[in-house]
Amino acid sequence: MDAGEMKPGEAAKSAKGSGGSEAAGDEAAAAGxxxxxxxxxxxxxxxxYRYAPDGLPAKSPVVLVLHGCTQDAATYFEGAGWQQAADAGGFSVVAPQQEQANNVNKCFNWFQSGDVGREKGEALSVKxxxxxxxADLDADPSRVFITGLSAGGAMTASMLAAYPDVFKGGAVVAGLPHGCAASVAEAFTCMNPGVSKSAAEWGDLVREAAPDHSGARPAVSVWHGxxxxxxxxxxxDESVKQWxxxxxxxxxxxxTEELQGGTTRSDYQNGDGAVVVRDYSVDGMPHGTPVKPDEGCGKAGEHFLDTICSTKHITADWGLGG
Known part of the structure; x- marks a missing residue:
């Protein structure tokens, strides 16, 4: 079973474990x-896990990157090119890691209400x-961003919904709308063939995640092959409707603009003319994160697909380009 299958099924365990394996720690250290x-x-x-470039000044931004199923923090950090992006853009990277004691396939539990709600479970751990x-880096709390692949993308959507006061922007890569599933069976249906709701119904799920929030919400980009x-x-499509x-x-x-690698970018503006949602559709691309190794952007491999440098575009959308 691999990240591409993203099977939540036998995955979710009721008891939460603690800590990662020594091997996983070694891999993370090797990745920086x-x-x-x-x-x-x-x-x-x-x-x-965390990466801070040498000489990082105070009040620098923070980016969280969430891996897909069967992956770990190091795999995603390295595969999607986040160290190079952090060095160029001057920000730290936080890479949360799921453990098999929580989910046998190491998927973030995006389909369990106890893990995606504000002040609950995995969502609170990420917060x-x-x-x-x-606190450690004297980073800028007004410039915190989040992205993730697959199950990590679904968890990204839930973090943006539950903590709109924490994040300034997010990017959901091959993920799902927040609130699509509340059980394993529903998770499979959401993944394929997908679930349709009205834009208002999807939007209500976001608003209900942080009912006391009345301020600005983070801008969102959606990436999918x-x-x-x-x-x-x-x-x-449903994520775009939601956000x-x-x-x-x-x-x-x-x-709408045509970009590299058969990618179409569509921008959606709010009433003030600000782009608040960007939809990146990569023609023919299967399940994974778009990378561009010959441009110094990540490494091609399983679920890291040589099409376009999503990391470069995501950081540029956030104003973090090098």
Whole structure:
């Protein structure tokens, strides 16, 4: 079973484990990540890894990157090119890691309400990693961003919904709308063939995740390959519906542009003319994260697909380009 299959089924375990394996720690260290312990109560029993470029100044941004199923923090950090991006853009990277004691396929538990709600489970553990990094590095709490692949993308959507006061922007890669599933069976249906709701229904799920929030919400980009049979492209369409509604944009793109690798980018503006949702559709690409190794952007491999440098575009959208 691999990240492409993203099977949550036998995955979810009721008891939360603790800590990662020694081998996983070795891989993370080789990738340039350091393990950070004691970052809070950690109710989700996740592991925290972090990278800070040498000489990183105070008040620098923070980016969280969430791996896909069967992957780990180091695999995603390295495969998607986040160290190079951090060095060029001047920001730290936090890489949460799921453990097999929580989910046998190492998927973030995006389909369990106890792990995606505000102040609950894995979501709270990720939030505590942000708090620890802001304190340790004197980072800028107003410039915290999040992205993830597959199950990590679905968890990214839930983090953006549950903590709109924490994140300034997010990018959902081959993921799903927040609130699509609340059980294993529903998770499979969401992944393929997908679930349809109205834009308002999807938007309500976002608003209900942080009912007391009345301020600005983070801008969101959605990345998906049209050849994805694991998390079908319908999920990108439904995600766009969700986030345009939550962010005050309509369902018609205000601008469309053709990019590298058969990628079409569609922009959606709110009533003030700000682009709040970007939809990146990569023609024919299967399940995975788009990379471009010959441009110094990640490494091609399983679920790292040589098409376009998504990391470069994501950081540029966040104003973090090198």
């Amino acid at each position: 990540l350091e393990k950070v312990g004691d970052f809070g109560s950690n109710p989700g029993a996740l592991s925290m 505590q990693m942000v708090d620890r990094t802001v 049209t050849g994805d049979t694991t998390v079908v492209p319908k999920n990108a 345009t509604d939550a962010l005050g944009a309509d369902q018609e793109a205000d601008a």
